[in-house]
Amino acid sequence: SSKNRVVARKLSLPETEKTGNRVTVFVRVRPISKKEKEADSRCCVTIVNPRDVYLTEFVNPNGYLRLKRIRRRHFTFDACFPDSATQQEVYSTTTSELVEGVLQGRNGTVFCYGATGAGKTYTMLGTVESPGVMVLAINDLFGKIKTRSCDGNYAVHLSYLEVYNETVRDLISPGRPLVLREDKQVMILLQQGNHNRTTEPTRANETSSRSHAVLQVVVEYQVRDAAMNIIKNVGKLSLVDLAGSERALATDQITLRSLEGANINRSLLALSSCINALVDGKKHIPYRNSKLTQLLKDSLGGTCSTVMIANISPSSLSSGETQNTLHWADRAKEIRTKTWMQANDANEDLFPVIETGTDQATLVLELQKENR
Ligand code: ADP
Ligand code: MG
Numbered sequence: 001s002s003k004n005r006v007v008a009r010k011l012s013l014p015e016t017e018k019t020g021n022r023v024t025v026f027v028r029v030r031p032i033s034k035k036e037k038e039a040d041s042r043c044c045v046t047i048v049n050p051r052d053v054y055l056t057e058f059v060n061p062n063g064y065l066r067l068k069r070i071r072r073r074h075f076t077f078d079a080c081f082p083d084s085a086t087q088q089e090v091y092s093t094t095t096s097e098l099v100e101g102v103l104q105g106r107n108g109t110v111f112c113y114g115a116t117g118a119g120k121t122y123t124m125l126g127t128v129e130s131p132g133v134m135v136l137a138i139n140d141l142f143g144k145i146k147t148r149s150c151d152g153n154y155a156v157h158l159s160y161l162e163v164y165n166e167t168v169r170d171l172i173s174p175g176r177p178l179v180l181r182e183d184k185q186v187m188i189l190l191q192q193g194n195h196n197r198t199t200e201p202t203r204a205n206e207t208s209s210r211s212h213a214v215l216q217v218v219v220e221y222q223v224r225d226a227a228m229n230i231i232k233n234v235g236k237l238s239l240v241d242l243a244g245s246e247r248a249l250a251t252d253q254i255t256l257r258s259l260e261g262a263n264i265n266r267s268l269l270a271l272s273s274c275i276n277a278l279v280d281g282k283k284h285i286p287y288r289n290s291k292l293t294q295l296l297k298d299s300l301g302g303t304c305s306t307v308m309i310a311n312i313s314p315s316s317l318s319s320g321e322t323q324n325t326l327h328w329a330d331r332a333k334e335i336r337t338k339t340w341m342q343a344n345d346a347n348e349d350l351f352p353v354i355e356t357g358t359d360q361a362t363l364v365l366e367l368q369k370e371n372r
Pocket of ligand 2: 117120121122
């Protein structure tokens, strides 16, 4: 009913929260799926107002007929999007500000984080009928450029990369970034690119995205200052559809897949480690430990604005994953990107690069620790 509809809006934070350049963190709940309905699962996610979400844990003691509610956890974010939120609402609230920044020569990054099936790709890419953040951002970018092109000459370069098994692969134009002339073909281009993503069946899910997809849009423009000198500005927008955050080890313990899983989680783990190090105010930020964090090193600090969208399912079948995702997102709120910049500048060469294929056992242990 529209009367009870919660509309997510980004609220301005009290002054005390504004020290440093805080990462903004959003949560999006997807609609319950047919499968989840048929499995008779309960809804365990409640958005009580535009910023607050409750996660309810249920148990089924001794096979009682009714699930018993045991605990409620409360989380606060910059905004929580209910299952009725439109793609446009999500784009406007989370990303449109970053697009404006890119046109002023700043960098911005948006991540979608969550378990497989939680709605990351829907949020980032979307469908032809309901295009997601990637497509809406590029459309918006071109719309803005058109109204401003008298200010200078703009050039837009686009690359769509996959990080899979600690290897970076180009999804649309192997070799060099594509120069984009207009926005018409973007959806088709990205869909083709997504088709090239490495997806394979796992035991837990029919298709599971084990790769990270990174869309980077670089906008270059030239303007003349009062003395008629040409000034060149560059802004970069990175939009990242992360691999499923579920435990690789819980799915497939013994096969080759677990090694692959460890590699994929190496990038997620590296991202988490960077976040933990930043939150703890550590001087050493291990961003060189994975391909993903290396790829994003100029897009995760300094004047860069960072946005996280945590995607979750409403179903009690996924409450474990949902809890992990909300905890991760909760921690991400504490990041100050200014700290990141200072740490990077001071410590760039202090970190050894971990070579792919080594120390699997150590990594697996680390993962088990991380997942606990
Ligand atoms: P992920 O990329 O996190 O693995 P998907 O984006 O593929 O998950 O979403 C899983 C399924 O749920 C897809 O069929 C997708 O279309 C659907 N879905 C996800 N989010 C929404 C939403 N907000 N509204 C409608 N359908 C959604
Ligand atoms: Mg996906």
